[in-house]
Amino acid sequence: MSGHQKKGAEKLWGGRFATATAASVEAFTASIQYDSRLYRYDIAGSKAHATMLADRGILSGEELDAILRGLSEIEQEIDAGTFEFRRDLEDIHMNIEKSLVERIGPAGAKLHSARSRNDQIALDLKLYLRDQCDIIDSLLANVQKAFVNLARQYLGAVMPGYTHMQRAQPVLVSHHMLAYFEMFGRDRSRLADCRRRMNLSPLGCAAMAGSGLPIDREQVAAALGFDGVTANSMDTAGDRDFAIEFVSCCTLMQLHLSRLSEELVLWSTQEFSFVDIDDAFCTGSSIMPQKKNPDIPELIRGKSGRVVGSLMALITLVKGLPLTYNRDLQEDKEPVFDAVDTVSASLTIMAELLRNLHFRTEMMAEATRYGCMTATDLADYLVVKGVPFREAHGIVGRAVAYCVSQGCELDGLSLEQLRQFSAEIGNDVFAVLGVEGSVNSRISTGGTGLQRVEEAVRRAEQQMGIA
Numbered sequence: 001m002s003g004h005q006k007k008g009a010e011k012l013w014g015g016r017f018a019t020a021t022a023a024s025v026e027a028f029t030a031s032i033q034y035d036s037r038l039y040r041y042d043i044a045g046s047k048a049h050a051t052m053l054a055d056r057g058i059l060s061g062e063e064l065d066a067i068l069r070g071l072s073e074i075e076q077e078i079d080a081g082t083f084e085f086r087r088d089l090e091d092i093h094m095n096i097e098k099s100l101v102e103r104i105g106p107a108g109a110k111l112h113s114a115r116s117r118n119d120q121i122a123l124d125l126k127l128y129l130r131d132q133c134d135i136i137d138s139l140l141a142n143v144q145k146a147f148v149n150l151a152r153q154y155l156g157a158v159m160p161g162y163t164h165m166q167r168a169q170p171v172l173v174s175h176h177m178l179a180y181f182e183m184f185g186r187d188r189s190r191l192a193d194c195r196r197r198m199n200l201s202p203l204g205c206a207a208m209a210g211s212g213l214p215i216d217r218e219q220v221a222a223a224l225g226f227d228g229v230t231a232n233s234m235d236t237a238g239d240r241d242f243a244i245e246f247v248s249c250c251t252l253m254q255l256h257l258s259r260l261s262e263e264l265v266l267w268s269t270q271e272f273s274f275v276d277i278d279d280a281f282c283t284g285s286s287i288m289p290q291k292k293n294p295d296i297p298e299l300i301r302g303k304s305g306r307v308v309g310s311l312m313a314l315i316t317l318v319k320g321l322p323l324t325y326n327r328d329l330q331e332d333k334e335p336v337f338d339a340v341d342t343v344s345a346s347l348t349i350m351a352e353l354l355r356n357l358h359f360r361t362e363m364m365a366e367a368t369r370y371g372c373m374t375a376t377d378l379a380d381y382l383v384v385k386g387v388p389f390r391e392a393h394g395i396v397g398r399a400v401a402y403c404v405s406q407g408c409e410l411d412g413l414s415l416e417q418l419r420q421f422s423a424e425i426g427n428d429v430f431a432v433l434g435v436e437g438s439v440n441s442r443i444s445t446g447g448t449g450l451q452r453v454e455e456a457v458r459r460a461e462q463q464m465g466i467a
């Protein structure tokens with residue numbers, strides 16, 4: 001029994017406890033298996049905190065030196081994979097602090113003055129996510145660049161644009177590519193907002209009420225590259241909005257990737273044959289020798305569930321949590337890490353795949369010739385001739401029905417046949433029934449007309465620093 005008592009006292013918080021923690025409890029409460037990922041940020045935070053404590057006379061110069069040296073040593077050992085993480089020390093904070101005390105003695109035991117693991121974990125997670133915002137932003141930029149390059153490469157090529165997955169109006173392939181450029185651009189601006197809002201230091205809130213020691217929160221914040229400090233210690237100790245916001249951003253990115261993936265899967269079918277995904281980015285079947293499967297976009301589409309799941313886990317985690325810190329919050333890390341890993345891997349491989357994507361422009365152009373895709377152009381033509389649009393819509397609808405019954409296209413009808421539907425139709429009608437004329441007439445801002453798309457490609461290239 002007395003042996004047990006000593007063991008309990010070995011914990012950094014062991015003073016109050018008479019007996020050792022049950023092994024099952026240690027296993028259940030430990031987070032070191034996953035939060036060791038935060039060590040770099042934990043150490044950076046401790047160094048800034050210790051420096052401030054020394055400036056405020058809470059640590060001596062020698063104590064600060066010993067702490068900084070000890071922390072650097074620990075960081076090197078973790079980098080090298082030689083540091084021994086202990087589950088009985090629960091988390092990354094106590095693994096590092098305990099090791100520091102073992103190395104440098106009493107000075108190490110002073111590091112936790114004016115600090116709690118509650119503000120410490122909020123700090124570590126913010127520093128980690130701030131870095132991830134920057135890394136993911138550059139991955140998004142790579143995807144955007146790939147789209148700009150495709151838009152430039154295939155400038156002038158046409159394809160069917162769809163609504164309801166039915167052929168709607170002919171568009172430029174480049175216009176379709178730049179649609180994704182815009183989507184991923186919004187993801188970047190959302191991430192930038194999220195980063196800006198999270199960039200306030202939580203350190204110094206301590207357990208939740210602030211500190212009675214003469215600390216300087218602003219100094220620590222500035223040293224760690226924050227824009228300032230959080231305003232309310234109680235809010236700070238229990239705030240995980242920043243993590244939820246970050247994973248929301250990840251969710252939208254993954255959903256965008258999933259929509260793109262769906263198109264790539266569809267376009268690479270024999271039925272569509274719009275794209276050829278490079279052999280290096282496809283896999284085969286173990287039984288059907290002829291198969292070449294689009295597994296990458298399929299997996300990316302499938303991984304959407306993981307990211308959505310992470311977001312669900314996080315929002316459910318904070319629902320009904322009273323102020324301030326509650327141990328529930330330890331459950332925030334795995335969903336955050338999984339969202340980071342999934343989104344990063346998906347963005348990286350998608351950029352690579354896009355750089356190895358070949359469009360079968362002749363198949364795409366061929367597809368625009370069927371389905372009366374210039375029907376809207378014929379209606380617009382009648383509008384210009386003074387026919388009210390609703391009436392024009394009816395006239396063209398009847399012409400299309402006639403084409404369907406005859407198995408032909410609008411531009412396959414003779415002038416006499418067309419004039420049976422409206423006497424307003426003249427010889428100039430054939431200019432608007434062609435695919436090229438249709439595309440190039442759409443020069444409204446944001447439209448698919450070649451002139452507009454050329455400008456858009458140039459703008460995108462400038463934005464991305466290409467050419």
Ligand code: ARG
Pocket residue numbers: 031035091117118121325327329330331
């Ligand atoms: N491992 C904990 C977490 O991730 C650190 C904070 C623990 N604080 C506490 N009072 N037990 O949330």
